[in-house]
């Protein structure tokens with residue numbers, strides 16, 4: 200993946216000048232910093248960033264500059280990245296299953312907060328992590344609202360979480376609770392259920408928890424006519440925490456990935472072909488920057504420009520869209536309404552593509568050669 204050395208005013212300026220044949224991810228640091236400030240202003244607790252969603256060093260550097268002081272890390276690579284780019288920041292190792300050597304290395308590197316969802320992993324932590332560190336027990340609930348269910352891989356049942364919380368406290372750890380409502384969670388009531396259950400787990404365990412981590416899952420703007428109201432979710436989290444815990448209200452932590460980073464990147468693809476005036480073939484697809492679409496649904500915030508930069512404005516026509524590889528899975532879900540006058544060589548720009556895009560691009564079939572280009576603004 201290449202990195203441009205110049206800052207452009209907007210994507211169109213770059214596309215017209217360079218006519219790139221490979222996909223380009225445009226990054227607007229100002230949008231990222233504004234989103235970070237929105238979280239810092241609105242969330243009633245510590246805002247941390249889930250590095251996995253976009254581990255680009257420029258992203259971390261801009262979040263640190265905007266005032267983000269904590270990071271959810273899932274590997275030693277990510278811990279090293281944060282130590283290098285945001286030295287002194289808090290690191291929460293919230294991948295609930297790790298090898299012994301990873302735990303030992305994380306402790307050496309200064310990590311003092313770990314999540315856990317099983318007795319076997321808690322026993323490993325007891326062997327390797329100094330007493331006084333924070334252990335956040337991750338629990339799960341069968342609630343809807345997210346694009347897909349995280350509980351299939353991680354999280355203890357409420358009953359097991361109660362045992363783990365008590366055990367962590369008895370081992371001399373600072374005992375906390377954590378959950379993740381699932382990514383792109385558009386129903387704020389998911390947080391309501393999780394927070395009330397957290398209070399019940401703490402009561403049943405007889406443990407006053409130090410912190411409650413309400414996860415990531417904050418939705419990004421994927422559909423033109425549904426722009427999530429983050430402040431409503433923040434307000435609900437604040438109110439329900441007080442109602443559920445009363446005087447034993449824990450400090451709150453959140454760890455958004457998508458909600459922080461998605462809006463600050465747009466992906467520009469190019470039309471390689473329109474096959475018999477029917478199927479559109481782009482130079483990127485589900486093995487590249489659009490990998491998430493089959494999992495969590497289409498982004499319809501799409502803008503099409505001709506090679507001279509003029510916007511295509513003809514009425515939309517629903518099309519099947521394929522990526523560039525010689526693989527039939529490489530197709531965007533459903534059909535996408537694209538301007539009827541769209542032509543080969545046009546640029547198709549997807550907005551809101553900062554999360555789980557740069558991080559998961561593959562080089563399958565020799566495609567996936569991205570540029571990241573910095574711009575002042577993503578529109579225009």
Ligand SMILES: Cc1ncc(COP(=O)(O)O)c(C=O)c1O
Nearest residue numbers: 249293382383415416455456457
């Ligand atoms: C433990 C943990 N925290 C936070 C996140 C970020 O989630 P999101 O991007 O939905 O905010 C993830 C994503 O996988 C996660 O596993």
